[in-house]
Amino acid sequence: MKIVPVSVTSQIVKILRHSVLTCELRPGDRLVESKLCENFEVSRPSLREALACLASEGLLIHRPNRGYQVAEITLEGFQNRCELRVVVEGANARIAAERATPQQVEALYAAAIVEAEDAKTLIEQNRQFHLEIAKATGNPELVEITRRVLDTDNQPYFYGVDLHACTTAKAITAEHRTIVDAVSANDGKLAEKRMVQHIREKEARIVAAWNHAS
Amino acid sequence: MKIVPVSVTSQIVKILRHSVLTCELRPGDRLVESKLCENFEVSRPSLREALACLASEGLLIHRPNRGYQVAEITLEGFQNRCELRVVVEGANARIAAERATPQQVEALYAAAIVEAEDAKTLIEQNRQFHLEIAKATGNPELVEITRRVLDTDNQPYFYGVDLHACTTAKAITAEHRTIVDAVSANDGKLAEKRMVQHIREKEARIVAAWNHAS
DNA sequence: TTGAACAAATTGTATGACAATCTGTCAAAA
DNA sequence: TTTTGACAGATTGTCATACAATTTGTTCAA
Numbered sequence: 001m002k003i004v005p006v007s008v009t010s011q012i013v014k015i016l017r018h019s020v021l022t023c024e025l026r027p028g029d030r031l032v033e034s035k036l037c038e039n040f041e042v043s044r045p046s047l048r049e050a051l052a053c054l055a056s057e058g059l060l061i062h063r064p065n066r067g068y069q070v071a072e073i074t075l076e077g078f079q080n081r082c083e084l085r086v087v088v089e090g091a092n093a094r095i096a097a098e099r100a101t102p103q104q105v106e107a108l109y110a111a112a113i114v115e116a117e118d119a120k121t122l123i124e125q126n127r128q129f130h131l132e133i134a135k136a137t138g139n140p141e142l143v144e145i146t147r148r149v150l151d152t153d154n155q156p157y158f159y160g161v162d163l164h165a166c167t168t169a170k171a172i173t174a175e176h177r178t179i180v181d182a183v184s185a186n187d188g189k190l191a192e193k194r195m196v197q198h199i200r201e202k203e204a205r206i207v208a209a210w211n212h213a214s
Numbered sequence: 215m216k217i218v219p220v221s222v223t224s225q226i227v228k229i230l231r232h233s234v235l236t237c238e239l240r241p242g243d244r245l246v247e248s249k250l251c252e253n254f255e256v257s258r259p260s261l262r263e264a265l266a267c268l269a270s271e272g273l274l275i276h277r278p279n280r281g282y283q284v285a286e287i288t289l290e291g292f293q294n295r296c297e298l299r300v301v302v303e304g305a306n307a308r309i310a311a312e313r314a315t316p317q318q319v320e321a322l323y324a325a326a327i328v329e330a331e332d333a334k335t336l337i338e339q340n341r342q343f344h345l346e347i348a349k350a351t352g353n354p355e356l357v358e359i360t361r362r363v364l365d366t367d368n369q370p371y372f373y374g375v376d377l378h379a380c381t382t383a384k385a386i387t388a389e390h391r392t393i394v395d396a397v398s399a400n401d402g403k404l405a406e407k408r409m410v411q412h413i414r415e416k417e418a419r420i421v422a423a424w425n426h427a428s
Numbered sequence: 429t430t431g432a433a434c435a436a437a438t439t440g441t442a443t444g445a446c447a448a449t450c451t452g453t454c455a456a457a458a
Numbered sequence: 459t460t461t462t463g464a465c466a467g468a469t470t471g472t473c474a475t476a477c478a479a480t481t482t483g484t485t486c487a488a
């Protein structure tokens with residue numbers, strides 16, 4: 001394990017990012033600098049650096065003189081992000097199928113499994129799988145973009161909008177497996193198609209629940 | 215014209231981003247905080263917020279206790295970014311073809327033109343065209359990702375690696391036009407294919423020149 | 429030539445301060 | 459009753475300053 005110094009700012013970024021993803025901080029919530037400084041016991045400059053990072057990632061939005069708040073979720077925005085996911089992750093699957101090493105395929109099968117009691121862990125497992133696919137492309141740029149997209153796209157779960165996911169964990173695992181199967185068979189076209197469908201189906205479920213809720 | 219307050223930090227971000235893209239600040243250059251503060255006449259916290267943003271965008275890299283420097287360019291990294299561009303911008307072209315309004319097509323034809331004496335303007339015009347395609351998708355998420363990718367992918371030009379661009383501005387304009395033609399004809403497949411080829415060819419030219427140079 | 433030691437430069441982080449801006453309240457005016 | 463104005467409190471934007479920790483370059487001894 002390599003020893004690396006860890007800056008205060010980077011730790012805050014991690015914690016806050018996690019808070020947003022798990023909806024501990026919910027869309028629209030304001031982030032009052034003084035409060036956060038107290039909580040984390042850090043200085044305001046350090047905190048603001050972290051906030052600037054997160055805003056740059058799109059997780060927070062910044063309105064001059066009105067500070068930072070968690071980015072609001074809109075149906076339109078959600079669908080736009082899904083489109084982006086389809087584009088990027090579809091390509092991830094295709095490229096992974098073309099390049100993944102046997103070890104990576106092995107890792108993918110392991111990561112495909114989504115099973116947990118609590119929603120939080122479920123989300124995290126799902127997220128890890130999608131990241132693992134990205135890693136299998138061997139292209140760090142794709143990994144980074146994928147991470148970004150996933151980070152701004154998991155919130156709907158916590159809206160209680162996709163609670164069915166808990167009951168369908170097995171189904172999702174199965175879907176993941178079929179994707180990996182295609183990757184394992186070096187069938188790029190098929191892997192892409194399945195990944196796209198996987199994302200589109202989830203989108204449809206959430207959109208339906210969303211409309212139902214409002 | 216809407217009135218908006220402009221923070222010091224956001225101005226620094228803009229200036230530094232531009233400096234990096236135009237290679238006024240070259241890959242590997244260190245950004246010494248005290249110097250920059252003097253130049254811009256701003257405080258260190260404000261400057262550091264800006265640096266954090268830019269690092270989060272991938273334009274700068276940050277090594278703990280060793281500060282910020284302009285991200286290095288490697289052939290591998292360049293090719294990885296090209297792959298990302300192919301994925302994202304290819305999709306942009308396809309989606310634009312499916313959705314672009316007549317006005318947007320009009321704007322695309324205008325933006326397709328790349329002609330200028332100096333390399334700097336050429337790059338900027340080219341960049342604008344690619345952004346315009348992204349905008350024609352109507353999906354802000356795609357626009358943002360595209361901006362990011364373009365911002366970290368134009369540097370090789372300034373390495374004198376693609377100076378031919380000056381002589382082939384007309385050729386590039388022609389390529390752009392054929393892409394817009396496909397968009398205008400609502401032929402998504404073709405638009406994507408042409409965009410992909412457009413990027414791949416540029417990649418090939420730069421890779422060749424790169425190998426030649428080293 | 430190698431290695432230890434030290435000085436200078438730079439970063440990481442914190443504190444305190446103050447002006448500018450926003451927000452909510454409340455009374456005066458229409 | 460609704461609108462306007464005014465004001466206090468809260469919060470943000472920005473700066474100046476300080477200091478410990480770390481890196482880096484240099485000198486000197488082995």
